[in-house]
Amino acid sequence: MMNDHATSEIRRDLVGLVERICADYPDEYWRDMDVERAYPGAFVDALTKAGLLGALVPEEYGGLGLGLGDASVILEEINHHGGNAGPAHAQLYTMGALLRHGSEQQKRRYLPHIASGELRLQAFGITEPTAGTDTTNIRTSAVRRGDRYVVNGQKVFISRVQHSDLLMLLARTTPKDQIEKRSHGLSLFLVDLRGLQGVTVRPLRTMVNHETNELFFDDVEIPADALIGEEGEGLKCVLDGMNAERILIAAECIGDGRWFLERTTDYARQREVFDRPIGQNQGIQFPLARAFVNVSSANLMRWRAADLFDTDQPCGAEANMAKLLAADASWETANAAIQTHGGYGFATEYDIERKFRETRLYQVAPVSTNLILAYIGEHVLRLPRSF
Numbered sequence: 001m002m003n004d005h006a007t008s009e010i011r012r013d014l015v016g017l018v019e020r021i022c023a024d025y026p027d028e029y030w031r032d033m034d035v036e037r038a039y040p041g042a043f044v045d046a047l048t049k050a051g052l053l054g055a056l057v058p059e060e061y062g063g064l065g066l067g068l069g070d071a072s073v074i075l076e077e078i079n080h081h082g083g084n085a086g087p088a089h090a091q092l093y094t095m096g097a098l099l100r101h102g103s104e105q106q107k108r109r110y111l112p113h114i115a116s117g118e119l120r121l122q123a124f125g126i127t128e129p130t131a132g133t134d135t136t137n138i139r140t141s142a143v144r145r146g147d148r149y150v151v152n153g154q155k156v157f158i159s160r161v162q163h164s165d166l167l168m169l170l171a172r173t174t175p176k177d178q179i180e181k182r183s184h185g186l187s188l189f190l191v192d193l194r195g196l197q198g199v200t201v202r203p204l205r206t207m208v209n210h211e212t213n214e215l216f217f218d219d220v221e222i223p224a225d226a227l228i229g230e231e232g233e234g235l236k237c238v239l240d241g242m243n244a245e246r247i248l249i250a251a252e253c254i255g256d257g258r259w260f261l262e263r264t265t266d267y268a269r270q271r272e273v274f275d276r277p278i279g280q281n282q283g284i285q286f287p288l289a290r291a292f293v294n295v296s297s298a299n300l301m302r303w304r305a306a307d308l309f310d311t312d313q314p315c316g317a318e319a320n321m322a323k324l325l326a327a328d329a330s331w332e333t334a335n336a337a338i339q340t341h342g343g344y345g346f347a348t349e350y351d352i353e354r355k356f357r358e359t360r361l362y363q364v365a366p367v368s369t370n371l372i373l374a375y376i377g378e379h380v381l382r383l384p385r386s387f
């Protein structure tokens, strides 16, 4: 159902490769991980071994040197096969900041090891309890002392820290009352978590198996050369990577949408009530047909955004629209799926309820739907900024 990557040989190969890997990790695997709230380490290792998590690392540093559209196929296909790309996606989300703003020294130090799988860059530390969506309000501070920065503060919802060697951390390097623009004064750091002293990690159980955590920084010393880009310009480095992140999430949502539709149309053809397949009823058929239309339309916007991104053209509007359309469409398919399955939609062995919970996340994280609408309102429609 709806495989628009078939036009490119690389993408066809990626689809095949991810499909082969996913075949070793069937529904039961993901179900067990979900029940135990465990990290799917074996699956992530298999992706790493196949080189897929180094997809965006340029070939000169040992990676596959693929484009964002290609990388998006990897995440889409994981979700399309019933898995969850979440445990592995951050390395692709954060790569842009390192590639575009990292120094040559940082790239040489880290990229070959990330590409080979020795080092994992799976943690991204932005959200704070008192700032939330308003990133410019973060308080975690990094104060320069000689050849070090000393970090103090608190982060929340920081996923996969226990399974990452590196953390991309946004912290305040200039106090708020000393900056001219609220987007200034924040800096981005690539923190090596191995052996780091002073960080307390407190797991936070959530509705989805995402292994997310509260982090407490207590006089944590990091080397000054962990700074990515210029001091005070960290938000710019992060925002610069947002289009890539939005396009990749859109692809995950499309993958979910395809999974829900395939599972559910199969079920609707087979399940007989009142002596006929339930899929014959328009009350069941039409929500699925509408969801298919919306997943397909979102997919067109995803490819439009990815093509613009990969040809270095402005794509802010398209990346945001792709993410919004895809997250809405995957949530619509999830609702239609649970309704079509009746009581079985709630039974864990059908996996619908698990994927239902998983795809709901995309309305909120990593960026909420409201913030996308605010972007379109302000930057595309030129309406006054709403926050």
Ligand SMILES: Cc1cc2nc3c(=O)[nH]c(=O)nc-3n(C[C@H](O)[C@H](O)[C@H](O)COP(=O)(O)OP(=O)(O)OC[C@H]3O[C@@H](n4cnc5c(N)ncnc54)[C@H](O)[C@@H]3O)c2cc1C
Pocket: 123, 124, 125, 126, 127, 128, 131, 132, 133, 134, 156, 157, 158, 159, 160, 206, 208, 210, 212, 361, 364, 365, 366, 367, 368, 369, 370, 371, 374, 386, 387
């Ligand atoms: C499972 C999970 C994993 C996560 N992983 C990470 C991670 O690895 N790293 C990381 O940094 N963060 C992570 N997050 C955090 C996530 O990015 C935030 O939850 C999200 O950005 C929203 O922030 P908040 O929860 O503080 O909501 P709030 O900022 O409190 O917002 C609450 C609601 O109000 C809305 N809202 C707020 N302001 C406005 C406005 N001006 N206009 C309209 N609506 C508004 C928001 O859209 C939202 O719906 C994760 C979250 C979850 C649930």
